[in-house]
Amino acid sequence: MTSTQETLQADDGYAREARAAVEHFVAELQAGIDHRDAEIYNRHFAADVLWGTPFGQFVEGYERLHPIHRQLQAEGAGGPSRYEIVRVLAPAADVALGLVRRVGLDRDADPGFDEMALYVLIRRNGEWWLAAGQNTPVREK
Numbered sequence: 178m179t180s181t182q183e184t185l186q187a188d189d190g191y192a193r194e195a196r197a198a199v200e201h202f203v204a205e206l207q208a209g210i211d212h213r214d215a216e217i218y219n220r221h222f223a224a225d226v227l228w229g230t231p232f233g234q235f236v237e238g239y240e241r242l243h244p245i246h247r248q249l250q251a252e253g254a255g256g257p258s259r260y261e262i263v264r265v266l267a268p269a270a271d272v273a274l275g276l277v278r279r280v281g282l283d284r285d286a287d288p289g290f291d292e293m294a295l296y297v298l299i300r301r302n303g304e305w306w307l308a309a310g311q312n313t314p315v316r317e318k
Contacts, residue, residue: 185268195273196265198298198305203260203277210258215247222307223299229311231292257282263293271300279312291315 186192202221209218219239222228228236236242258281266274275296297309 185266187267187269191267191270192265194300195267195275195298198273198300199262199265199275199277199296202275202296202298202305202307203262207260209250210260213250213253215243215250218250219243219246221298221305226307227309229309229313231312231314273298273300273305278315 187195205220206218209215209220219242222239222242224239225237226239226242228242230236236245258279261278261280263276263278265276268274273296275294275298277294277296279292279294281291292312292314294310294312296307298305299308300306
């Protein structure tokens with residue numbers, strides 16, 4: 178039986194650009210978490226970003242999301258964590274899909290919780306912006 182499923186990964190050039198975009202974005206997230214700074218964390222969230230929280234809620238727009246992240250950062254919510262890129266897909270020029278794991282660390286830098294996120298980045302005027310993100314906690318069986 179022959180598969181009729183389309184492969185979406187674009188050419189190698191787009192794939193390298195998408196990987197670099199996700200790496201840069203994740204580095205900003207990491208710096209924002211490390212410094213408890215929502216300005217750094219949200220630096221490349223688009224004005225009309227769509228955000229799915231790990232608690233099943235939906236937030237639309239930077240103006241609504243940024244104050245939430247600012248408050249969470251001020252409260253130290255979630256504790257320290259480490260971001261790890263799992264996979265990047267470039268389905269088209271100027272589009273990057275990043276599957277990213279966030280591993281929570283306790284005071285001794287041991288893994289605490291896991292969370293998986295799917296980030297959709299779009300390049301506009303030479304800059305990459307987060308168009309959408311969905312966070313899902315990973316539960317142990």
